Amino acid sequence: xxxxxxxxxxxxxxxxxxxxxxxxxxxxxxxxxxxxxxxxxxxxxxxxxxxxxxxxxxxxxxxxxxxxxxxxxxxxxxxxxxxxxxxxxxxxxxxxxxxxxxxxxxxxxxxxxxxxxxxxxxxxxxxxxxxxxxxxxxxxxxxxxxxxxxxxxxxxxxxxxxxxxxxxxxxxxxxxxxxxxxxxxxxxxxxxxxxxxxxxxxxxxxxxxxxxxxxxxxxxxxxxxxxxxxxxxxxxxxxxxxxxxxxxxxxxxxxxxxxxxxxxxxxxxxxxxxxxxxxxxxxxxxxxxxxxxxxxxxxxxxxxxxxxxxxxxxxxxxxxxxxxxxxxxxxxxxxxxxxxxxxxxxxxxxxxxxxxxxxxxxxxxxxxxxxxxxxxxxxxxxxxxxxxxxxxxxx
Numbered sequence: 001x002x003x004x005x006x007x008x009x010x011x012x013x014x015x016x017x018x019x020x021x022x023x024x025x026x027x028x029x030x031x032x033x034x035x036x037x038x039x040x041x042x043x044x045x046x047x048x049x050x051x052x053x054x055x056x057x058x059x060x061x062x063x064x065x066x067x068x069x070x071x072x073x074x075x076x077x078x079x080x081x082x083x084x085x086x087x088x089x090x091x092x093x094x095x096x097x098x099x100x101x102x103x104x105x106x107x108x109x110x111x112x113x114x115x116x117x118x119x120x121x122x123x124x125x126x127x128x129x130x131x132x133x134x135x136x137x138x139x140x141x142x143x144x145x146x147x148x149x150x151x152x153x154x155x156x157x158x159x160x161x162x163x164x165x166x167x168x169x170x171x172x173x174x175x176x177x178x179x180x181x182x183x184x185x186x187x188x189x190x191x192x193x194x195x196x197x198x199x200x201x202x203x204x205x206x207x208x209x210x211x212x213x214x215x216x217x218x219x220x221x222x223x224x225x226x227x228x229x230x231x232x233x234x235x236x237x238x239x240x241x242x243x244x245x246x247x248x249x250x251x252x253x254x255x256x257x258x259x260x261x262x263x264x265x266x267x268x269x270x271x272x273x274x275x276x277x278x279x280x281x282x283x284x285x286x287x288x289x290x291x292x293x294x295x296x297x298x299x300x301x302x303x304x305x306x307x308x309x310x311x312x313x314x315x316x317x318x319x320x321x322x323x324x325x326x327x328x329x330x331x332x333x334x335x336x337x338x339x340x341x342x343x344x345x346x347x348x349x350x351x352x353x354x355x356x357x358x359x360x361x362x363x364x365x366x367x368x369x370x371x372x373x374x375x376x377x378x379x380x381x382x383x384x385x386x387x388x389x390x391x392x393x394x395x
Contacts (some may be wrong), residue, residue: 009037009038009039010038010039010105010106010391010394010395011038011039011041011102011103011104011105012033012038012039012040012041012104012105012106012108012390012394013040013041013042013043013060013099013104013106013107013108013116014026014030014040014041014042014043014057014107014108014109014110014116014130015043015044015062015091015095015107015108015109015110015113015115015116015119016042016043016044016048016109016110016113016116017044017045017064017066017084017087017110017112017113018044018045018047018048018064018066018068019066019068019112019237019238020048020068020237021132021236021237021238021304021305021306022110022111022112022132023044023048023051023052024051024306025130025132025188025210025211025306025309026108026110026130026132026188026211027051027052027055028055028211028212028383029130029211029383029386029387029390030042030052030055030056030057031055031056032383032384032386032387033387033390033391034055034056034057035056036387036391038391038394039058040056040057040058041057041058041059041060041102041104042055042057042058042059042060043060043061043062043091043094043095043098043099043116044059044060044062044064045061045062045063045064045066045068046061046063047064047068047069049061060095060098060099061094062091062094062095062115063090063091063094064087064090064091065083065086065087065090066083066084066087067083070268071237071238071239071240071268073238073324075324076151076153077148077151078148078151078152078153078154078157079153080325081148081157082153082157082160084112084114085114085157085160085161085164087112087115088112088113088114088115088118088164089115089164091113091115092115092118092119092168095115095116095119096119096122099119099123103123103125104120104123104125105125105126105394105395106125106126106127106128106390106393106394106395107119107120107123107125107126107127107128108127108128108129108130108390109127109128109129109130110129110130110132111129111130111131111132111133114178114179117129117170117172117178117182118165118168118169118170121169121170121171121172122168122169122170122171126184126393126394126395127182127183127184128182128183128184128185128186128389128390128393129182129184129185129186130185130186130188131182131185131186131187131188131189131205132188132189132305132306133189133305133326134187134189134193134194134195134305134326135185135187135194135200135205136180136181136200137194137195137196137197137199137200137201138196138199138200138201139196139199140180140196140199141176141180145176145180158175158176161175161178161179162174162175165178181204182204182205183204184204184205184206184393185204185205185206186205186206186208186386186389186390187205187206187207187208188208188209188210188211188309188386189207189209189210189305189308189309190207190209190210190308190309190312190313190373190376190377190380191207191209191376191380192312192333192337192373192376192377193305193308193309193312193330193333194207195329195333206381206385206389207380208380208381208382208383208385208386208389209309209313209377209378209379209380209381209382210309210310210313210377210380210382211382211383211386212290212313212382212383219288219291220288220291221262221287221288221291221292221295223260223295224260226260227259227260228258228259228260229258229259229260229297229298229361230259230260230261230262230292230295230296230297230298231253231259231260231261231262231296231297231298231299231300231357232262232264232287232289232292232293232296232298232299232300232316233246233249233253233261233262233263233264233299233300234263234264234287234289234299234300234301234302234307235264235266235301235302235321235323236266236301236302236304236306236307236323237266238324239302239323239324240264240265240266240267240268240269241266241268241269242269242323242345243269243273243274245321245345245348246263246265246269246274247274247275248348248349248350248353249261249263249300249348249350249353250263250274250275250277250278250281251350252349252350252351252353252354252357253280253281253353253354253357254277254278254280254281255278255279255280256280256354259280260280260282261278261280261281261282262281262282262284262287262292262296263281263282263283263284264284264285264286264287264289265283265284265285266285266286267285267286269285271283271285289307289310290310290314293310293311293314293316294314296314296316297316297317297361298316298317298318298319298357298360298361299311299316299317299318299319300318300319300321300353301318301319301320301321302320302321302322302323302327303318303320303321303322303327303328303330303331303334303340304327304330305326305330308330308333308334309377311334311339312337312339312370312373312374312377313374313377313378314374315370315371315373315374316370317339317340317360317361317366317367317370318334318339318340318341318360319340319341319342319343319353319356319357319360320334320335320340320341320342320343321342321343321344321345321348322342322344323345337369337373338365338366338369339366339369339370339373340360341356341359341360343356
């Protein structure tokens with residue numbers, strides 16, 4: 001618990017979306033603000049209510065239409081963007097039913113929580129975006145958005161977004177600016193993972209880095225006493241239907257001398273489909289990833305931003321096996337940083353997985369870069385710095 005003196009007690013509201021990769025990165029900030037004596041409310045879907053309340057916030061129910069129950073996300077980027085927009089359109093009346101009679105002093109909102117910014121602008125209150133991934137840079141619109149807006153369905157999406165903003169009371173009515181250019185943002189990623197870092201507007205964006213908080217209430221993993229080296233394998237929470245890949249990992253690392261393997265398979269994979277599990281492998285639907293990484297010697301990851309940040313913060317070399325969206329860019333960035341090797345899923349044969357691990361853990365340059373980036377990643381303001389900035393915004 002924080003022992004810092006607080007400013008006046010403020011009402012701080014967070015508006016989120018329920019995908020777990022959007023929830024977990026900011027929970028330590030929520031806990032820190034509550035520990036400092038602020039009243040923190042957090043609007044999100046009931047599926048994540050337990051995690052929110054455990055962080056010390058008052059849960060505000062806001063039912064989501066996002067496909068978090070089965071994680072069946074569309075491959076089409078416009079269709080994915082439309083899912084978040086329609087979710088926000090459905091969320092705003094629910095938020096107004098609560099916050100119009102109980103407005104916050106400052107609103108925090110996830111990058112996918114468009115309704116949070118719309119609500120804050122309608123209330124005329126300060127607002128900060130909480131970004132668990134990279135942010136826009138000079139040239140972002142030309143490099144990223146313009147190509148997207150040439151895809152089928154983009155014109156209808158843009159018209160729907162701008163029409164909603166014009167009707168809902170938001171003061172920013174251009175959808176492109178609304179989604180990509182927050183008035184203020186806290187980036188919860190290592191600056192080394194940010195594309196075109198020099199082009200980011202630091203008047204708007206502060207890189208506080210990963211926010212892990214303390215260990216209070218956190219589930220812990222214990223390294224077996226006889227494990228000389230530990231390997232974590234996890235494809236996160238959304239893209240885990242990869243039985244063939246898991247079987248390749250068992251063939252690659254099962255019975256590998258000196259290695260203990262922690263394999264996370266997600267809740268959509270039947271452990272029986274893996275076949276015989278070697279004695280040096282433990283299989284889980286969910287693992288306390290940060291706790292394992294604090295004790296790990298290597299990490300096979302899908303290169304989601306959360307996993308990248310946790311791997312870098314713990315100095316763990318990585319085999320990046322990207323599955324979707326920004327993970328391909330993240331994987332390439334890890335390779336550029338000198339701490340990873342990339343294998344696409346089709347390339348991740350037992351032989352190539354085993355060879356990648358051997359090359360990573362026996363390379364002194366990788367060890368040096370991993371240690372260097374560990375220190376750099378932990379040098380940001382972190383949880384306390386983020387809370388300081390939010391308190392300042394609350395006034």
